[in-house]
Amino acid sequence: xxxxxxxxDRPALARAVAVDPVLFAEAYWGRRPxxxxxxxxxxxxxxxxxxxxxxxDELLSERGLRTPFLRVADRGNVLPASAFTGGGGPGxxxxxxxxxxxxxxxxADGATLVLQGLHRIWPPLTDYTRRLGAELxxxxxxxxxxxxAGSQGFATHYDTHDVFVLQVDGSKRWxxxxxxxxxxxxxxxxxxxxxxxxxxAEGPPALDAVxxxxxxxxxxxxxxxxAQTRDGSSLHLTLGVRAPTRYALVEELLNLAARDxxxxxxxxxxxxxxxxxxxxxxxxxxxEALRDWxxxxxxxxxxxxxxxxxxxxxxxxxxRPLAQLDFxxxxxxxxxxxxxxxxxxxxxxxxxxxxxLRLTGRTLRFPAYCAAAVRxxxxxGPHRVGDLPGLDDADRLVLARRLLxxxxxxxx
Numbered sequence: 361x362x363x364x365x366x367x368x369d370r371p372a373l374a375r376a377v378a379v380d381p382v383l384f385a386e387a388y389w390g391r392r393p394x395x396x397x398x399x400x401x402x403x404x405x406x407x408x409x410x411x412x413x414x415x416x417d418e419l420l421s422e423r424g425l426r427t428p429f430l431r432v433a434d435r436g437n438v439l440p441a442s443a444f445t446g447g448g449g450p451g452x453x454x455x456x457x458x459x460x461x462x463x464x465x466x467x468a469d470g471a472t473l474v475l476q477g478l479h480r481i482w483p484p485l486t487d488y489t490r491r492l493g494a495e496l497x498x499x500x501x502x503x504x505x506x507x508x509a510g511s512q513g514f515a516t517h518y519d520t521h522d523v524f525v526l527q528v529d530g531s532k533r534w535x536x537x538x539x540x541x542x543x544x545x546x547x548x549x550x551x552x553x554x555x556x557x558x559x560x561a562e563g564p565p566a567l568d569a570v571x572x573x574x575x576x577x578x579x580x581x582x583x584x585x586x587a588q589t590r591d592g593s594s595l596h597l598t599l600g601v602r603a604p605t606r607y608a609l610v611e612e613l614l615n616l617a618a619r620d621x622x623x624x625x626x627x628x629x630x631x632x633x634x635x636x637x638x639x640x641x642x643x644x645x646x647x648e649a650l651r652d653w654x655x656x657x658x659x660x661x662x663x664x665x666x667x668x669x670x671x672x673x674x675x676x677x678x679x680r681p682l683a684q685l686d687f688x689x690x691x692x693x694x695x696x697x698x699x700x701x702x703x704x705x706x707x708x709x710x711x712x713x714x715x716x717l718r719l720t721g722r723t724l725r726f727p728a729y730c731a732a733a734v735r736x737x738x739x740x741g742p743h744r745v746g747d748l749p750g751l752d753d754a755d756r757l758v759l760a761r762r763l764l765x766x767x768x769x770x771x772x
Contacts, residue, residue: 372492375401376524376576376599390522390543390580390603393536393567398574406574407526410484411504411597419475419482424448425458429481431474432466433513439471467506472513475504478597480675489599490677490702499673501600507532507589516561516586517550522601523579527571530594532587536567539582545607550584557584571596602673604666612665613657622649671720676702679767687771688764691745693753696772697760698741703768707735717768724766726759733759742772 377384378400388394398404419425427441444462448454467473479489479502489500507513518539525534540556541548550557561584570590571577579585581603587594617623623646632638677700687695703719710716715731717724726734733748733756745760746753763769 371495372488373495375406375488376492376526377578384578388578388580392580393583394578395567395569396576396578398572401574401576404573406576407528407597408573410488410526411478411482411528411595413506413529413595415482416473416475416504416506416595420458420463420473421460423481425481426454427456427458429475429477430458430463431476432463432471433474434466434469434471436512436515439466467508470508470511472508472511473506474513475506478502478504483678485597486678490675492599493601493674494702496601496603498601498603499670501602503598503600504528505587505594505596505598507587507594509589509592512586512588514586516557516584518544518557518582518584519579519600520544520546520549520581522581522603524599524601525571525577525579526597526599527573527575527577528595528597529573530589530592531570531572532589532594532596533570534567534577534585534587535561535565536569536579537561537563537565537584539584542582543605544582545605546602560584561586604670608666608669609662612662612669613654615665616657616661617650617653620649620653623653671704674702674704674720676700676704676767677770679770684764684767684770688761691757691761691764693744693746693756695745695760696742697737697745697764697769698743698772699738700768700770703738705738705768707731707738719768730755730759734763737763737769741769 373381373384376396377388377394378396379388379394384394398406420430427445430444432439432444441456444459444466445456446459446462448457463473478485479500480486482502485502489502493500505513516535516537518541537560540553540560544550566583569577587596627633627642631642679700706718707715708718709728709731710725713728714725715728715734717726717734729750732750736749737743737760745756748756748759751759760769764771
């Protein structure tokens with residue numbers, strides 16, 4: 361059985377932190393913030409290749425951007441999409457396209473522009489987040505915040521995911537406070553603790569720093585933060601990482617526990633569930649049954665369920681459909697293919713005649729005699745089509761074309 365995430369050919373974490381990855385994992389990841397200055401990275405222009413003010417202008421005016429890829433916040437309030445969107449013009453049945461002059465007026469009046477999901481629509485960030493995600497083995501999302509001078513887009517709050525802040529242009533003052541709730545889950549957002557968050561934010565911060573171009577800041581989930589511009593505007597990226605938690609294991613264990621008949625059993629007839637004295641003995645029996653069942657859990661089953669949760673959150677490298685099909689059509693034995701970067705796959709037997717390739721959201725079957733060639737083609741390449749093992753020349757071409765048309769492999 362093979363489990364392959366696709367190839368990574370250069371480090372990405374080193375663009376956001378200067379410490380050794382082992383030290384980062386042991387001392388900072390999920391534990392405490394880390395501020396890294398531009399001089400420790402690649403200088404003030406470290407992140408302009410990922411995004412720039414010119415790129416933001418292009419996205420807002422020439423790319424047909426729609427909601428929810430843009431969000432606008434003014435003095436802590438998120439504006440309705442109707443304040444900055446309109447129709448797409450004749451023949452386009454689009455009612456939520458970003459209108460550049462509306463956005464310009466809102467920004468000029470002090471609103472913060474939030475470009476969301478840039479890992480889906482801006483190629484440099486698509487590539488970088490995919491590579492960073494492969495290193496962290498977690499999906500990564502990218503947002504950008506453009507804030508005018510003397511403004512604060514959002515009040516002090518915390519996120520339920522880890523964040524890397526990359527300062528692209530201008531500067532911004534960040535005030536970081538310790539968590540009011542350590543390691544919050546996604547269902548434990550800061551809104552329900554707004555009063556407590558506000559009270560803590562009035563006290564002295566754990567970190568008070570101005571981020572300049574090329575600086576980076578790592579924030580574990582739960583750490584309170586607010587950011588404000590001063591004399592000039594600011595453009596920064598946030599890379600969000602939704603790391604799995606032990607609670608995710610608990611959720612999947614509970615889903616699997618439904619197989620145990622004792623845990624599916626009804627409570628006694630007429631039980632007053634509001635009476636602690638009546639509930640207590642049943643709770644004790646249930647805990648005992650759950651404890652017995654937990655001793656039988658197969659880690660492979662839990663891993664499989666976690667895989668089904670994690671894989672759909674990641675997307676492999678983009679494929680150009682027309683170029684891909686043209687390449688498949690004219691494919692020859694001397695052509696080279698490679699696995700699509702970021703592809704998640706597992707290959708295993710399905711009886712004596714077939715193997716099954718499990719991917720995100722779909723399953724493909726191949727004749728068993730193709731197993732060695734499929735496995736070889738989907739390992740990091742490149743691979744010459746005529747060298748795929750275990751097949752004759754005709755079958756190699758048939759298999760390679762299928763891998764291309766299924767968007768599993770691409771031209772090397």
